[in-house]
Amino acid sequence: MARVKHAKAAANYIHHSKNPKAQHNAASHLRKKRDREVINVPGWEHLRETASQIKMHTLSNLDKYLEEFERKATQNGVKVHWAQDGNEMNEIVYGILDQHQVPYLVKSKSMLTEECHLNDYLEKRGIDVFDTDLGERIVQLSKETPSHIVVPAMHKTREDISELFHDTMKTEKGNLDAKYLTLAARKDLREKFMNARAALTGVNFGVAETGTVTIATNEGNADLGVNKAPVQIHCMGLEKMVPRQMDLSVFLRLLGRSATGQSITTYSSHYQRPKPGGEMHIVLVDNGRSKHLGMEDFWTALKCIRCGACMNTCPVYRSGGGHSYGYTVPGPIGSIITPARDINQYDDLPFASSLCGSCSDVCPVKIDIHGQLLKWREVIVDHGIVDKSKSIPMKMGSKVLSKPSWYRFAGSIARKVMKQFPGLVSSMVKDWTRGRELPEVPKESFRSWYIKNKKKNDK
Amino acid sequence: MKVGLFVPCYIDQFYPNVAKASLKILERSGFDVEFPLDQSCCGQPMVNSGFVKEGEKVSNHFKNVFKDFDYVVGPSGSCVHHLIHHAGIGENEEEPKVFELFTFLSEHSDVPVMTKSFPHKVGFHFSCHALRGLRLGSSSELVEEPHSIVKPFLDAIPDIEWVPLENVDECCGFGGTFSVFESDVSVDMGRRRLEDHQSHGAEYIISMDSSCLMHLEGVSRKQKDGIKFLHLAELIEKVM
Ligand code: SF4
Numbered sequence: 239m240a241r242v243k244h245a246k247a248a249a250n251y252i253h254h255s256k257n258p259k260a261q262h263n264a265a266s267h268l269r270k271k272r273d274r275e276v277i278n279v280p281g282w283e284h285l286r287e288t289a290s291q292i293k294m295h296t297l298s299n300l301d302k303y304l305e306e307f308e309r310k311a312t313q314n315g316v317k318v319h320w321a322q323d324g325n326e327m328n329e330i331v332y333g334i335l336d337q338h339q340v341p342y343l344v345k346s347k348s349m350l351t352e353e354c355h356l357n358d359y360l361e362k363r364g365i366d367v368f369d370t371d372l373g374e375r376i377v378q379l380s381k382e383t384p385s386h387i388v389v390p391a392m393h394k395t396r397e398d399i400s401e402l403f404h405d406t407m408k409t410e411k412g413n414l415d416a417k418y419l420t421l422a423a424r425k426d427l428r429e430k431f432m433n434a435r436a437a438l439t440g441v442n443f444g445v446a447e448t449g450t451v452t453i454a455t456n457e458g459n460a461d462l463g464v465n466k467a468p469v470q471i472h473c474m475g476l477e478k479m480v481p482r483q484m485d486l487s488v489f490l491r492l493l494g495r496s497a498t499g500q501s502i503t504t505y506s507s508h509y510q511r512p513k514p515g516g517e518m519h520i521v522l523v524d525n526g527r528s529k530h531l532g533m534e535d536f537w538t539a540l541k542c543i544r545c546g547a548c549m550n551t552c553p554v555y556r557s558g559g560g561h562s563y564g565y566t567v568p569g570p571i572g573s574i575i576t577p578a579r580d581i582n583q584y585d586d587l588p589f590a591s592s593l594c595g596s597c598s599d600v601c602p603v604k605i606d607i608h609g610q611l612l613k614w615r616e617v618i619v620d621h622g623i624v625d626k627s628k629s630i631p632m633k634m635g636s637k638v639l640s641k642p643s644w645y646r647f648a649g650s651i652a653r654k655v656m657k658q659f660p661g662l663v664s665s666m667v668k669d670w671t672r673g674r675e676l677p678e679v680p681k682e683s684f685r686s687w688y689i690k691n692k693k694k695n696d697k
Numbered sequence: 698m699k700v701g702l703f704v705p706c707y708i709d710q711f712y713p714n715v716a717k718a719s720l721k722i723l724e725r726s727g728f729d730v731e732f733p734l735d736q737s738c739c740g741q742p743m744v745n746s747g748f749v750k751e752g753e754k755v756s757n758h759f760k761n762v763f764k765d766f767d768y769v770v771g772p773s774g775s776c777v778h779h780l781i782h783h784a785g786i787g788e789n790e791e792e793p794k795v796f797e798l799f800t801f802l803s804e805h806s807d808v809p810v811m812t813k814s815f816p817h818k819v820g821f822h823f824s825c826h827a828l829r830g831l832r833l834g835s836s837s838e839l840v841e842e843p844h845s846i847v848k849p850f851l852d853a854i855p856d857i858e859w860v861p862l863e864n865v866d867e868c869c870g871f872g873g874t875f876s877v878f879e880s881d882v883s884v885d886m887g888r889r890r891l892e893d894h895q896s897h898g899a900e901y902i903i904s905m906d907s908s909c910l911m912h913l914e915g916v917s918r919k920q921k922d923g924i925k926f927l928h929l930a931e932l933i934e935k936v937m
Pocket of ligand 1: 541542543545547571597601603604607
């Protein structure tokens with residue numbers, strides 16, 4: 239896969255996309271709703287800390303909890319599968335569908351299946367997939383990828399969606415009424431739901447002590463699929479585990495509020511066993527997670543409950559758009575999990591941050607996101623894979639700045655460096671001046687002023 | 698008590714008035730201040746770009762230069778945050794304690810007496826490293842009692858009108874080398890901050906970090922929106 243170049247993709251979004259403000263407007267709106275809601279929760283910070291502790295504990299004992307989960311689920315009559323990578327997950331899902339000769343699949347929101355490109359895999363083998371989350375359906379119909387993990391079509395405006403539905407579902411041209419458009423999509427999907435013989439969902443939490451999976455949605459689309467279709471499949475990343483059912487009382491309180499500023503998502507469904515005459519499958523997917531868990535400086539990123547708050551708050555994400563990260567999970571959290579998956583492909587993402595730290599403060603499970611961004615930069619530089627444009631100025635800088643005599647007599651350091659590396663500095667200056675003026679260089683530096691005026695007086 | 702004035706490299710070169718104002722405020726508050734001439738930079742630009750070893754060379758030099766002082770005080774939340782939290786200066790008993798200017802004043806002195814009027818509408822930009830790094834104020838993400846180390850200073854400026862903001866603590870987009878590696882995003886973020894301040898009527902934007910101001914002013918001058926910029930030390934020095 240091509241190496242992701244965030245700056246270029248983000249610049250493209252800012253200057254050439256149809257709605258460069260769409261992502262910003264929608265994400266800021268969610269951040270504000272979140273603020274209004276969390277302020278009313280007594281002990282919010284305590285809740286975050288508790289969630290963080292539970293996740294740390296679970297991840298530190300993940301093998302034990304996964305086995306307990308498998309045991310309990312199997313006792314409940316669920317078929318549990320293990321997939322080492324995305325391809326194995328796809329094969330397993332295809333195997334189940336093929337065995338039942340299922341012509342199509344209804345699928346609720348699952349970033350894991352996006353990550354593993356399940357739709358592609360199944361469609362190539364003759365099985366149609368209908369994404370039933372409205373946002374994901376929009377993205378699917380427009381043949382795009384999600385730009386946000388909670389609001390997949392966040393980059394689209396109502397106008398875009400109206401046009402798309404007109405083209406694909408023959409809705410009235412130019413009708414911008416949200417209710418009308420939503421109903422049209424519902425009607426279109428209703429028939430798919432009614433005749434579906436298999437439904438697939440993502441999973442928010444897997445509870446070890448009960449062997450259940452918990453799925454939070456606002457549209458009830460996961461439930462519509464699962465309750466109607468005889469075969470239900472739940473694909474779940476290994477890190478979704480929590481030990482006890484009561485832990486959900488912590489996480490469900492955090493999730494809806496952090497994600498969309500709702501005190502709780504409309505539906506929180508717990509699936510435990512197959513319906514009479516039906517089948518229930520859970521696919522536990524690794525796809526790089528256990529390798530990530532072994533990374534001393536980075537394993538806590540797996541605490542993530544995918545609420546999207548770090549995206550909503552991130553001004554870089556809002557400016558450059560979700561697609562600029564080139565991965566299913568964008569934004570700050572995407573920038574610290576992608577290099578754990580493939581450092582060569584995603585080495586640019588940890589640099590796509592001003593390190594303002596807002597993500598770490600907003601995160602409901604207290605991941606030190608900006609600390610990890612910084613740490614990844616160090617690892618990437620040590621790997622020696624950093625771009626020349628980033629490395630030369632740094633080496634130069636440290637030489638000049640650790641030798642006071644150089645620095646002191648340089649007058650203006652910029653002028654001095656400029657003489658030595660005309661190309662380099664002008665390219666940095668070019669990047670600076672594209673949207674900014676350079677600071678006006680004063681007549682004398684503070685240092686010269688101090689030597690003239692203060693030092694003299696001292697003597 | 699021996700106070701070493703730390704002047705970040707870009708302030709030395711581009712904003713000498715900020716350093717002069719800091720010196721004057723400290724001296725006016727009765728401190729014996731010296732500016733050691735061998736100082737250069739804190740090492741933050743290297744470390745923030747992943748060049749930790751390069752940054753260490755620079756911060757080791759810093760330790761050497763300031764080793765005979767009790768306190769090191771600098772007018773930058775960002776560089777001071779780096780020195781304390783990344784370079785670890787002050788962890789060791791023997792090493793001097795590093796302070797951001799206004800934190801030092803509020804812990805070791807009083808708010809300076811300000812007598813001259815500044816009858817303007819002004820927006821305050823709380824830099825991220827001062828806010829979420831040094832925790833000099835409450836950040837909007839956390840649910841906590843509001844607190845701010847600079848508020849007493851801001852409140853003491855005669856006749857000033859602080860304008861409210863839509864986003865009280867959003868990053869301006871500078872981010873050190875981020876500003877050139879990701880220049881389009883950086884500028885876009887800067888424009889958004891300026892718009893917030895200007896739409897609330899701000900004539901001036903004030904901050905305790907000249908790096909944010911250098912970036913914001915750069916964007917502002919390019920789009921010729923007429924906003925003026927001052928470091929908080931410069932503003933206080935003006936009205937003292
Ligand atoms: S890192 Fe934290 S804020 Fe970001 S999606 Fe995950 S849980 Fe939410």
